[in-house]
Amino acid sequence: xxxxxxxxxxxxxxxxxxxxxTSGFRRFQHRWFQSLKxxxxxxxxxxxxxxxxxxxxxLTDCRPGDLFVVRxxxxxxxxxxxxxxxxxxxxxxxxxxxxxxVQDIIVxxxxxxxxxxxxxxxxxxxxxxxxxxxxxDVARHALEKVHEAMPGADDSDRARACELWNVxxxxxxxxxxxWVKSAVDEGRLSLHGWYFDLQSGELLExxxxxxxxxxxxxxxxxxxxxxxxTASSRRx
Ligand SMILES: [Zn+2]
Numbered sequence: 739x740x741x742x743x744x745x746x747x748x749x750x751x752x753x754x755x756x757x758x759x760t761s762g763f764r765r766f767q768h769r770w771f772q773s774l775k776x777x778x779x780x781x782x783x784x785x786x787x788x789x790x791x792x793x794x795x796x797l798t799d800c801r802p803g804d805l806f807v808v809r810x811x812x813x814x815x816x817x818x819x820x821x822x823x824x825x826x827x828x829x830x831x832x833x834x835x836x837x838x839x840v841q842d843i844i845v846x847x848x849x850x851x852x853x854x855x856x857x858x859x860x861x862x863x864x865x866x867x868x869x870x871x872x873x874x875d876v877a878r879h880a881l882e883k884v885h886e887a888m889p890g891a892d893d894s895d896r897a898r899a900c901e902l903w904n905v906x907x908x909x910x911x912x913x914x915x916x917w918v919k920s921a922v923d924e925g926r927l928s929l930h931g932w933y934f935d936l937q938s939g940e941l942l943e944x945x946x947x948x949x950x951x952x953x954x955x956x957x958x959x960x961x962x963x964x965x966x967x968t969a970s971s972r973r974x
Protein backbone atom coordinates (compact mmCIF):
# COMPACT_ATOMS: atom_id res chain seq x y z
CA UNK A 739 0.00 0.00 0.00
CA UNK A 740 1.32 3.43 -0.83
CA UNK A 741 0.33 6.78 0.57
CA UNK A 742 0.16 9.95 -1.44
CA UNK A 743 0.66 13.17 0.42
CA UNK A 744 -0.81 16.18 -1.29
CA UNK A 745 1.78 18.93 -1.25
CA UNK A 746 -0.07 21.99 -0.10
CA UNK A 747 2.81 24.39 0.27
CA UNK A 748 6.23 25.20 -1.01
CA UNK A 749 9.19 25.04 1.34
CA UNK A 750 9.16 28.20 3.44
CA UNK A 751 5.57 29.02 2.52
CA UNK A 752 3.14 27.28 4.85
CA UNK A 753 -0.38 26.58 3.64
CA UNK A 754 -2.71 29.28 5.09
CA UNK A 755 -5.09 26.78 6.65
CA UNK A 756 -2.26 24.76 8.19
CA UNK A 757 -0.73 27.97 9.54
CA UNK A 758 -4.01 29.04 11.13
CA UNK A 759 -4.72 25.66 12.70
CA THR A 760 -1.22 25.05 14.01
CA SER A 761 -1.15 28.57 15.48
CA GLY A 762 -4.30 27.69 17.37
CA PHE A 763 -2.85 24.38 18.45
CA ARG A 764 0.15 26.14 19.96
CA ARG A 765 -2.16 28.35 22.02
CA PHE A 766 -4.07 25.24 23.11
CA GLN A 767 -0.82 23.56 24.16
CA HIS A 768 0.09 26.44 26.42
CA ARG A 769 -3.37 26.75 27.99
CA TRP A 770 -4.66 23.23 28.37
CA PHE A 771 -2.22 20.44 27.65
CA GLN A 772 -0.88 20.00 31.16
CA SER A 773 -4.38 19.67 32.62
CA LEU A 774 -5.53 17.03 30.13
CA LYS A 775 -2.81 14.44 29.93
CA UNK A 776 -3.77 12.47 33.02
CA UNK A 777 -7.25 11.37 31.97
CA UNK A 778 -10.78 12.60 31.54
CA UNK A 779 -13.74 13.08 33.83
CA UNK A 780 -16.33 14.88 31.68
CA UNK A 781 -19.38 16.57 33.12
CA UNK A 782 -21.77 15.11 30.56
CA UNK A 783 -22.23 13.32 27.26
CA UNK A 784 -23.51 15.64 24.53
CA UNK A 785 -24.92 14.32 21.26
CA UNK A 786 -24.88 17.11 18.69
CA UNK A 787 -24.86 17.72 14.95
CA UNK A 788 -21.74 17.99 12.77
CA UNK A 789 -22.78 21.49 11.70
CA UNK A 790 -19.76 23.79 12.10
CA UNK A 791 -21.85 26.36 14.00
CA UNK A 792 -23.03 24.10 16.80
CA UNK A 793 -19.94 22.90 18.63
CA UNK A 794 -21.26 22.10 22.15
CA UNK A 795 -17.95 22.99 23.84
CA UNK A 796 -17.85 26.43 22.22
CA LEU A 797 -21.59 27.07 22.62
CA THR A 798 -21.41 26.45 26.36
CA ASP A 799 -18.03 28.10 26.89
CA CYS A 800 -16.69 24.86 28.33
CA ARG A 801 -13.07 23.82 28.53
CA PRO A 802 -11.35 20.86 26.92
CA GLY A 803 -12.21 17.78 28.98
CA ASP A 804 -15.54 19.13 30.22
CA LEU A 805 -17.80 17.40 27.70
CA PHE A 806 -17.73 13.98 26.07
CA VAL A 807 -19.15 14.79 22.65
CA VAL A 808 -20.63 12.65 19.90
CA ARG A 809 -21.38 14.54 16.71
CA UNK A 810 -23.12 13.23 13.63
CA UNK A 811 -25.38 14.53 10.87
CA UNK A 812 -28.63 15.70 12.57
CA UNK A 813 -27.65 14.63 16.12
CA UNK A 814 -29.25 11.23 15.70
CA UNK A 815 -29.31 8.31 18.11
CA UNK A 816 -30.16 5.09 16.27
CA UNK A 817 -32.11 2.70 18.51
CA UNK A 818 -30.45 -0.17 20.36
CA UNK A 819 -29.40 -2.86 17.89
CA UNK A 820 -27.08 -5.52 19.34
CA UNK A 821 -26.43 -7.12 15.95
CA UNK A 822 -22.65 -6.93 15.76
CA UNK A 823 -22.77 -3.96 13.37
CA UNK A 824 -20.48 -0.96 13.46
CA UNK A 825 -22.52 1.34 15.62
CA UNK A 826 -20.44 4.43 16.35
CA UNK A 827 -23.02 6.33 18.37
CA UNK A 828 -23.85 3.24 20.43
CA UNK A 829 -20.15 2.62 21.15
CA UNK A 830 -19.65 6.19 22.35
CA UNK A 831 -22.82 6.00 24.42
CA UNK A 832 -21.67 2.75 25.99
CA UNK A 833 -18.27 4.18 26.87
CA UNK A 834 -19.75 7.33 28.37
CA UNK A 835 -22.35 5.50 30.46
CA UNK A 836 -20.50 2.34 31.48
CA UNK A 837 -16.92 3.56 31.76
CA UNK A 838 -17.03 7.31 32.33
CA UNK A 839 -20.23 7.00 34.37
CA VAL A 840 -21.65 10.30 33.14
CA GLN A 841 -24.71 11.43 35.06
CA ASP A 842 -26.23 13.54 32.28
CA ILE A 843 -26.79 13.10 28.56
CA ILE A 844 -27.77 16.11 26.47
CA VAL A 845 -29.17 15.75 22.96
CA UNK A 846 -28.57 19.09 21.28
CA UNK A 847 -30.55 19.77 18.13
CA UNK A 848 -30.41 23.00 16.19
CA UNK A 849 -32.24 25.20 13.69
CA UNK A 850 -31.35 25.22 10.00
CA UNK A 851 -30.11 21.63 10.17
CA UNK A 852 -28.99 20.43 6.74
CA UNK A 853 -29.58 16.78 7.61
CA UNK A 854 -33.16 17.37 8.69
CA UNK A 855 -33.75 19.63 5.70
CA UNK A 856 -32.65 16.80 3.41
CA UNK A 857 -35.09 14.43 5.09
CA UNK A 858 -38.00 16.88 4.98
CA UNK A 859 -37.44 17.95 1.38
CA UNK A 860 -36.80 14.42 0.15
CA UNK A 861 -33.37 15.33 -1.21
CA UNK A 862 -31.69 12.75 1.03
CA UNK A 863 -32.10 10.27 -1.80
CA UNK A 864 -30.26 12.38 -4.35
CA UNK A 865 -28.19 10.46 -6.86
CA UNK A 866 -24.85 11.93 -5.80
CA UNK A 867 -25.09 10.94 -2.14
CA UNK A 868 -24.59 7.41 -0.85
CA UNK A 869 -24.73 7.73 2.92
CA UNK A 870 -26.83 10.75 3.90
CA UNK A 871 -30.19 9.21 2.99
CA UNK A 872 -29.88 5.96 4.95
CA UNK A 873 -28.46 7.87 7.91
CA UNK A 874 -31.11 10.60 8.23
CA ASP A 875 -33.79 7.96 7.71
CA VAL A 876 -33.22 7.23 11.41
CA ALA A 877 -35.33 10.36 11.97
CA ARG A 878 -38.17 9.32 9.66
CA HIS A 879 -40.50 8.68 12.58
CA ALA A 880 -40.09 12.34 13.58
CA LEU A 881 -40.98 13.39 10.04
CA GLU A 882 -44.07 11.17 10.07
CA LYS A 883 -45.21 12.82 13.30
CA VAL A 884 -44.81 16.23 11.68
CA HIS A 885 -46.74 15.16 8.57
CA GLU A 886 -49.60 14.00 10.79
CA ALA A 887 -49.71 17.21 12.80
CA MET A 888 -48.94 19.76 10.05
CA PRO A 889 -50.34 18.41 6.75
CA GLY A 890 -50.46 21.82 5.06
CA ALA A 891 -47.23 23.30 6.34
CA ASP A 892 -44.44 24.44 4.06
CA ASP A 893 -40.99 22.87 4.07
CA SER A 894 -39.54 25.55 6.34
CA ASP A 895 -42.12 25.07 9.10
CA ARG A 896 -42.00 21.31 8.75
CA ALA A 897 -38.20 21.33 8.96
CA ARG A 898 -38.25 23.28 12.21
CA ALA A 899 -40.92 21.03 13.68
CA CYS A 900 -38.96 17.98 12.55
CA GLU A 901 -35.76 19.32 14.16
CA LEU A 902 -37.61 19.61 17.44
CA TRP A 903 -39.34 16.22 17.10
CA ASN A 904 -35.99 14.69 16.25
CA VAL A 905 -34.59 15.75 19.63
CA UNK A 906 -37.48 13.91 21.27
CA UNK A 907 -36.89 10.89 19.06
CA UNK A 908 -33.21 10.75 20.02
CA UNK A 909 -34.20 10.89 23.70
CA UNK A 910 -36.69 8.07 23.14
CA UNK A 911 -34.06 6.03 21.32
CA UNK A 912 -31.60 6.50 24.19
CA UNK A 913 -34.09 4.70 26.40
CA UNK A 914 -34.06 1.65 24.10
CA UNK A 915 -30.57 0.88 25.45
CA UNK A 916 -31.26 -1.29 28.50
CA TRP A 917 -28.33 0.06 30.53
CA VAL A 918 -29.42 3.64 29.81
CA LYS A 919 -32.99 2.82 30.80
CA SER A 920 -31.93 1.16 34.04
CA ALA A 921 -29.59 4.04 34.94
CA VAL A 922 -32.40 6.54 34.32
CA ASP A 923 -34.90 4.47 36.29
CA GLU A 924 -32.47 4.22 39.21
CA GLY A 925 -31.82 7.97 39.19
CA ARG A 926 -28.17 7.62 38.21
CA LEU A 927 -28.61 9.28 34.83
CA SER A 928 -30.64 12.23 33.52
CA LEU A 929 -31.55 12.90 29.90
CA HIS A 930 -31.93 16.42 28.50
CA GLY A 931 -33.25 17.62 25.14
CA TRP A 932 -31.89 20.97 23.98
CA TYR A 933 -32.37 22.96 20.79
CA PHE A 934 -30.15 25.82 19.68
CA ASP A 935 -32.20 28.27 17.66
CA LEU A 936 -29.72 29.67 15.19
CA GLN A 937 -32.22 32.29 14.09
CA SER A 938 -33.05 33.89 17.44
CA GLY A 939 -30.02 32.82 19.45
CA GLU A 940 -32.18 31.11 22.07
CA LEU A 941 -31.41 27.81 23.72
CA LEU A 942 -34.56 25.76 24.27
CA GLU A 943 -35.09 22.83 26.62
CA UNK A 944 -37.60 20.02 26.19
CA UNK A 945 -40.14 19.74 29.00
CA UNK A 946 -41.10 16.07 28.83
CA UNK A 947 -43.96 16.42 31.29
CA UNK A 948 -45.78 19.01 29.20
CA UNK A 949 -44.26 17.98 25.85
CA UNK A 950 -43.12 21.47 24.93
CA UNK A 951 -39.81 23.21 24.33
CA UNK A 952 -39.21 26.17 26.63
CA UNK A 953 -36.46 28.80 26.57
CA UNK A 954 -33.57 27.78 28.77
CA UNK A 955 -31.53 30.81 27.73
CA UNK A 956 -33.37 33.73 26.14
CA UNK A 957 -32.69 35.47 22.88
CA UNK A 958 -29.52 37.39 22.25
CA UNK A 959 -29.67 41.20 22.34
CA UNK A 960 -27.37 43.16 20.10
CA UNK A 961 -27.83 46.76 21.15
CA UNK A 962 -31.47 47.59 20.54
CA UNK A 963 -31.82 45.05 17.75
CA UNK A 964 -33.87 41.97 18.49
CA UNK A 965 -33.27 38.91 16.44
CA UNK A 966 -35.81 36.36 15.37
CA UNK A 967 -39.36 35.90 16.51
CA THR A 968 -41.03 36.06 19.88
CA ALA A 969 -39.73 33.61 22.45
CA SER A 970 -42.47 31.40 23.76
CA SER A 971 -43.10 27.82 24.61
CA ARG A 972 -43.27 25.73 21.48
CA ARG A 973 -45.07 22.47 21.17
CA UNK A 974 -42.84 19.82 19.55
ZN1 LIG B 1 -27.52 19.78 11.81
